[in-house]
Amino acid sequence: MPARETLRSHPAYELDVPMKSILIPADKLSARVLEMGREISDTYRGSVPLLVSILKGGVVFLTDLMRAITIPHHIDFLQVSSYAGGVKSTGTVRIMSDLGTNIAGRDVILVEDIIDTGLTLSYLLKQLEIRDPRSLRVCALLSKTEARQVHVPIDYLGFEIPNEFVVGYGLDYDEKYRNLPYIGVLDL
Ligand code: IMP
Ligand code: MG
Secondary structure, three states: OOOOOOOOOOOOOOOOOOEEEEEEOHHHHHHHHHHHHHHHHHHHOOOOOEEEEEEOOOHHHHHHHHHHOOOOOEEEEEEEOOOOOOOOOOOOOOEEEOOOOOOOOOEEEEEEEEEOOOHHHHHHHHHHHOOOOOEEEEEEEEEOHHHOOOOOOOOEEEEEOOOOOEEEOOEOEOOEOOOOOOEEEEOO
16 A cells, blocks of 8 residues: 655645755744744733734744644734735835734734845834734744844744745745745745
8 A cells, every 4th residue: 555645745846946945844844833832832821812924925834833832822814015926025015904803902923924124024013013912922934134124023933044035835936836845945
Protein backbone atom coordinates (compact mmCIF):
# COMPACT_ATOMS: atom_id res chain seq x y z
CA MET A 1 0.00 0.00 0.00
CA PRO A 2 1.36 3.44 -0.83
CA ALA A 3 1.90 5.76 2.15
CA ARG A 4 -0.97 8.17 2.64
CA GLU A 5 -0.11 11.48 1.05
CA THR A 6 -0.19 14.37 3.51
CA LEU A 7 -0.13 18.10 2.82
CA ARG A 8 3.39 18.21 4.28
CA SER A 9 4.71 15.67 1.82
CA HIS A 10 2.84 17.14 -1.14
CA PRO A 11 5.28 16.50 -3.97
CA ALA A 12 4.84 19.22 -6.52
CA TYR A 13 3.87 22.82 -5.99
CA GLU A 14 3.62 24.24 -9.46
CA LEU A 15 5.38 27.58 -9.92
CA ASP A 16 5.39 29.85 -12.96
CA VAL A 17 8.42 31.74 -11.58
CA PRO A 18 11.41 29.75 -10.25
CA MET A 19 12.01 29.75 -6.48
CA LYS A 20 15.43 31.17 -5.63
CA SER A 21 15.55 29.88 -2.09
CA ILE A 22 13.43 28.53 0.73
CA LEU A 23 13.92 30.84 3.70
CA ILE A 24 11.74 29.04 6.24
CA PRO A 25 10.67 25.45 5.61
CA ALA A 26 7.20 24.21 6.64
CA ASP A 27 8.40 22.29 9.69
CA LYS A 28 10.15 25.36 11.13
CA LEU A 29 7.01 27.44 10.58
CA SER A 30 4.75 24.99 12.33
CA ALA A 31 7.14 24.51 15.27
CA ARG A 32 7.32 28.28 15.82
CA VAL A 33 3.56 28.78 15.41
CA LEU A 34 2.97 26.13 18.09
CA GLU A 35 5.27 28.01 20.48
CA MET A 36 3.51 31.31 19.75
CA GLY A 37 0.12 29.69 20.37
CA ARG A 38 1.31 28.36 23.70
CA GLU A 39 2.63 31.77 24.73
CA ILE A 40 -0.61 33.53 23.77
CA SER A 41 -2.68 30.91 25.60
CA ASP A 42 -0.64 31.44 28.77
CA THR A 43 -0.90 35.23 28.58
CA TYR A 44 -4.63 35.44 27.87
CA ARG A 45 -5.96 32.57 30.02
CA GLY A 46 -9.13 33.83 31.75
CA SER A 47 -9.95 36.27 28.94
CA VAL A 48 -11.50 35.52 25.55
CA PRO A 49 -9.16 37.43 23.24
CA LEU A 50 -10.17 38.56 19.77
CA LEU A 51 -7.67 37.67 17.06
CA VAL A 52 -7.91 40.14 14.20
CA SER A 53 -6.41 38.90 10.97
CA ILE A 54 -5.47 41.19 8.10
CA LEU A 55 -6.75 39.82 4.81
CA LYS A 56 -5.57 38.21 2.78
CA GLY A 57 -1.95 37.58 3.70
CA GLY A 58 -2.56 36.93 7.39
CA VAL A 59 -5.13 34.21 6.87
CA VAL A 60 -2.90 31.15 6.59
CA PHE A 61 -0.97 32.17 9.70
CA LEU A 62 -4.23 32.84 11.56
CA THR A 63 -5.73 29.43 10.80
CA ASP A 64 -2.61 27.65 12.07
CA LEU A 65 -2.14 30.01 15.04
CA MET A 66 -5.74 29.65 16.25
CA ARG A 67 -5.36 25.87 16.31
CA ALA A 68 -2.19 26.29 18.36
CA ILE A 69 -4.08 28.47 20.87
CA THR A 70 -5.66 26.22 23.48
CA ILE A 71 -7.91 28.78 25.21
CA PRO A 72 -11.32 29.93 23.91
CA HIS A 73 -11.06 32.96 21.65
CA HIS A 74 -12.80 34.81 18.84
CA ILE A 75 -11.58 35.71 15.36
CA ASP A 76 -12.43 38.53 12.98
CA PHE A 77 -11.03 40.00 9.76
CA LEU A 78 -9.99 43.33 8.34
CA GLN A 79 -9.11 44.02 4.75
CA VAL A 80 -6.83 46.89 3.88
CA SER A 81 -5.61 48.21 0.56
CA SER A 82 -2.38 46.57 -0.49
CA TYR A 83 0.53 46.90 -2.89
CA ALA A 84 -1.89 46.34 -5.79
CA GLY A 85 0.21 43.68 -7.45
CA GLY A 86 3.68 45.11 -6.96
CA VAL A 87 6.43 44.58 -4.43
CA LYS A 88 6.68 48.11 -2.97
CA SER A 89 4.58 49.65 -0.20
CA THR A 90 2.64 52.69 -1.41
CA GLY A 91 2.38 54.19 2.07
CA THR A 92 -1.33 54.69 1.49
CA VAL A 93 -3.50 52.50 3.67
CA ARG A 94 -7.26 52.19 3.40
CA ILE A 95 -9.69 49.92 5.26
CA MET A 96 -11.56 48.13 2.47
CA SER A 97 -13.59 45.90 4.76
CA ASP A 98 -14.04 46.51 8.48
CA LEU A 99 -14.45 44.26 11.52
CA GLY A 100 -17.85 42.84 12.39
CA THR A 101 -17.00 42.96 16.10
CA ASN A 102 -17.20 45.82 18.60
CA ILE A 103 -13.76 45.76 20.18
CA ALA A 104 -14.50 48.16 23.09
CA GLY A 105 -13.32 46.52 26.30
CA ARG A 106 -11.87 43.52 24.44
CA ASP A 107 -8.38 42.05 24.51
CA VAL A 108 -7.40 42.37 20.86
CA ILE A 109 -4.47 40.71 19.10
CA LEU A 110 -3.69 41.98 15.62
CA VAL A 111 -2.38 39.03 13.60
CA GLU A 112 -0.18 40.09 10.69
CA ASP A 113 1.73 38.05 8.14
CA ILE A 114 4.65 40.44 7.80
CA ILE A 115 5.76 43.85 9.03
CA ASP A 116 7.74 45.56 6.30
CA THR A 117 7.75 49.39 6.34
CA GLY A 118 5.38 49.27 9.32
CA LEU A 119 3.02 51.77 7.63
CA THR A 120 0.03 49.39 7.48
CA LEU A 121 0.34 48.32 11.08
CA SER A 122 0.96 51.83 12.37
CA TYR A 123 -2.22 53.06 10.68
CA LEU A 124 -4.31 50.11 11.89
CA LEU A 125 -3.11 50.41 15.47
CA LYS A 126 -4.23 54.05 15.52
CA GLN A 127 -7.63 53.16 14.05
CA LEU A 128 -8.22 50.33 16.51
CA GLU A 129 -6.95 52.23 19.56
CA ILE A 130 -9.69 54.86 19.02
CA ARG A 131 -12.29 52.10 19.50
CA ASP A 132 -11.16 51.65 23.09
CA PRO A 133 -10.09 48.00 23.38
CA ARG A 134 -9.00 46.82 26.84
CA SER A 135 -5.67 45.81 25.35
CA LEU A 136 -4.18 45.79 21.88
CA ARG A 137 -1.16 43.70 20.98
CA VAL A 138 0.56 42.69 17.77
CA CYS A 139 1.42 39.18 16.67
CA ALA A 140 3.43 39.00 13.43
CA LEU A 141 4.83 35.94 11.73
CA LEU A 142 7.64 37.82 9.98
CA SER A 143 9.45 41.12 10.36
CA LYS A 144 11.90 42.90 8.06
CA THR A 145 13.35 45.35 10.55
CA GLU A 146 15.75 46.70 7.92
CA ALA A 147 12.81 48.00 5.84
CA ARG A 148 11.06 49.80 8.69
CA GLN A 149 9.97 53.42 8.06
CA VAL A 150 7.93 53.91 11.23
CA HIS A 151 8.41 52.25 14.59
CA VAL A 152 5.75 49.70 15.50
CA PRO A 153 5.59 47.54 18.63
CA ILE A 154 5.60 43.76 18.00
CA ASP A 155 4.56 41.71 21.02
CA TYR A 156 4.83 38.26 19.43
CA LEU A 157 7.19 37.67 16.52
CA GLY A 158 7.73 34.45 14.58
CA PHE A 159 10.87 35.22 12.60
CA GLU A 160 13.11 38.16 11.75
CA ILE A 161 13.96 37.96 8.02
CA PRO A 162 16.30 39.83 5.65
CA ASN A 163 14.97 42.67 3.49
CA GLU A 164 13.87 40.49 0.57
CA PHE A 165 10.47 40.00 -1.01
CA VAL A 166 9.09 36.68 0.20
CA VAL A 167 6.11 34.54 -0.76
CA GLY A 168 4.25 31.55 0.62
CA TYR A 169 2.23 30.70 3.73
CA GLY A 170 -0.31 33.41 2.87
CA LEU A 171 2.11 35.91 1.33
CA ASP A 172 1.64 36.67 -2.33
CA TYR A 173 3.34 38.06 -5.36
CA ASP A 174 0.67 39.30 -7.77
CA GLU A 175 -1.90 37.41 -5.64
CA LYS A 176 -0.14 34.11 -6.29
CA TYR A 177 1.89 31.61 -4.22
CA ARG A 178 -0.14 32.06 -1.03
CA ASN A 179 -0.64 28.29 -1.07
CA LEU A 180 3.03 27.36 -0.59
CA PRO A 181 3.60 25.72 2.82
CA TYR A 182 6.99 27.45 3.22
CA ILE A 183 8.38 31.00 3.05
CA GLY A 184 10.54 31.43 -0.04
CA VAL A 185 12.23 34.03 -2.23
CA LEU A 186 11.21 34.05 -5.90
CA ASP A 187 13.77 34.44 -8.64
CA LEU A 188 12.09 37.51 -10.16
P1 IMP B 1 4.05 47.43 5.35
O1 IMP B 1 2.91 48.38 5.45
O2 IMP B 1 5.13 47.93 4.44
O3 IMP B 1 4.60 47.00 6.69
O4 IMP B 1 3.54 46.16 4.58
C1 IMP B 1 2.59 45.35 5.08
C2 IMP B 1 1.96 44.47 4.03
O5 IMP B 1 2.69 44.44 2.80
C3 IMP B 1 1.97 43.04 4.52
O6 IMP B 1 0.84 42.77 5.30
C4 IMP B 1 2.00 42.26 3.23
O7 IMP B 1 0.71 42.06 2.72
C5 IMP B 1 2.78 43.12 2.27
N1 IMP B 1 4.19 42.70 2.21
C6 IMP B 1 5.27 43.29 2.77
N2 IMP B 1 6.40 42.63 2.51
C7 IMP B 1 6.04 41.56 1.76
C8 IMP B 1 6.77 40.47 1.17
O8 IMP B 1 8.01 40.30 1.30
N3 IMP B 1 6.04 39.57 0.48
C9 IMP B 1 4.69 39.67 0.31
N4 IMP B 1 3.96 40.67 0.84
C10 IMP B 1 4.64 41.61 1.55
MG1 MG C 1 0.01 41.38 -0.01
